[in-house]
Amino acid sequence: MQRLDRFMAAANALYYEAGDPFREFTTAPEICQAFGEILGLWAATVWAGLGRPDPVLLVELGPGRGTLMADALRATTKVTPDFRAALRLHLVETSPTLRAAQEALLPEATWHEAFEEVPSGPLLLLANEFLDALPIRQFVHRPFGWMERFVTEEGRFLEQPAGASAPEAPPDMPLGVVIERCEPALRLASQLGARLRTTPGAALFIDYGPAESAPGESLQALRHGRPADPLAEPGSADLSAHVDFQAFAAAAQNAGAVVSGPLPQGLFLARLGLFRRLDRLAQGHDPALASALLAAGRRLTEPDAMGRLFKVLGLSHPDSPELPGFSP
Numbered sequence: 257m258q259r260l261d262r263f264m265a266a267a268n269a270l271y272y273e274a275g276d277p278f279r280e281f282t283t284a285p286e287i288c289q290a291f292g293e294i295l296g297l298w299a300a301t302v303w304a305g306l307g308r309p310d311p312v313l314l315v316e317l318g319p320g321r322g323t324l325m326a327d328a329l330r331a332t333t334k335v336t337p338d339f340r341a342a343l344r345l346h347l348v349e350t351s352p353t354l355r356a357a358q359e360a361l362l363p364e365a366t367w368h369e370a371f372e373e374v375p376s377g378p379l380l381l382l383a384n385e386f387l388d389a390l391p392i393r394q395f396v397h398r399p400f401g402w403m404e405r406f407v408t409e410e411g412r413f414l415e416q417p418a419g420a421s422a423p424e425a426p427p428d429m430p431l432g433v434v435i436e437r438c439e440p441a442l443r444l445a446s447q448l449g450a451r452l453r454t455t456p457g458a459a460l461f462i463d464y465g466p467a468e469s470a471p472g473e474s475l476q477a478l479r480h481g482r483p484a485d486p487l488a489e490p491g492s493a494d495l496s497a498h499v500d501f502q503a504f505a506a507a508a509q510n511a512g513a514v515v516s517g518p519l520p521q522g523l524f525l526a527r528l529g530l531f532r533r534l535d536r537l538a539q540g541h542d543p544a545l546a547s548a549l550l551a552a553g554r555r556l557t558e559p560d561a562m563g564r565l566f567k568v569l570g571l572s573h574p575d576s577p578e579l580p581g582f583s584p
Contacts, residue, residue, distance in 0.1 A: 519582060
């Protein structure tokens with residue numbers, strides 16, 4: 257029997273080591289090259305606002321196949337060569353399979369197992385669909401108190417008294433309500449907040465979940481591209497959960513960072529000029545390709561696609577200028 261977060265961490269480690277985890281789903285950088293380009297230029301703009309430090313660490317957490325960063329570097333090489341020359345690329349990735357894919361696109365990078373290994377210095381950090389894969393704990397309100405979910409060897413939930421780990425919640429919380437807590441995300445937020453309190457820099461997190469904390473179950477699994485039982489066949493499916501943006505932001509702010517957002521992804525990308533970029537990419541191409549580019553942009557921004565469920569949260573040094581995209 258394992259606590260849910262330990263089960264989730266072990267299952268995802270097996271899954272990410274078994275092959276290409278993105279065979280089950282498509283992330284924003286794979287949908288549209290302009291996504292990574294826009295984020296690269298966002299980082300360059302923030303760098304200029306920080307006083308153009310040289311060198312500056314450009315860090316990505318969970319870089320996938322390396323697509324987002326490759327697109328970001330291509331755009332910055334063309335538009336802001338000074339930023340491109342100043343940056344030192346650092347990738348946080350634990351999967352050997354994905355590291356190999358990233359190295360093919362990004363041979364200049366330095367890899368790390370965890371954010372704590374990233375060296376000191378001015379920092380620009382990007383993380384797209386990273387937080388949702390971090391392991392969560394689940395607590396259930398029962399008549400006799402809060403219970404925590406464990407996973408049996410047979411692939412079923414078993415509840416144990418939560419004791420001192422019980423979540424802080426109103427005493428009149430309805431029975432049967434589930435509260436999720438992602439401790440690795442909160443630790444990361446505190447680490448980043450403490451670093452940004454004293455070091456110039458900024459971080460951008462893009463993921464899915466509600467803007468405000470709310471009870472409810474969000475653990476999910478994708479197997480062969482379809483929803484599946486998260487507890488069945490550990491290592492054969494991608495496990496994820498909604499990000500608690502309010503809790504993450506509070507932990508970073510308490511540690512000293514300035515928080516921007518969260519904003520819906522669609523609004524953020526539109527403010528950064530996604531559709532202007534897509535229009536330029538479409539020029540000179542046949543109508544079918546132009547139509548596909550615009551359809552990709554709509555998928556990223558429309559409320560009934562990824563535009564509302566996905567949120568964007570920024571963290572920055574207290575003396576940094578306002579981060580691009582977070583105000584009209």
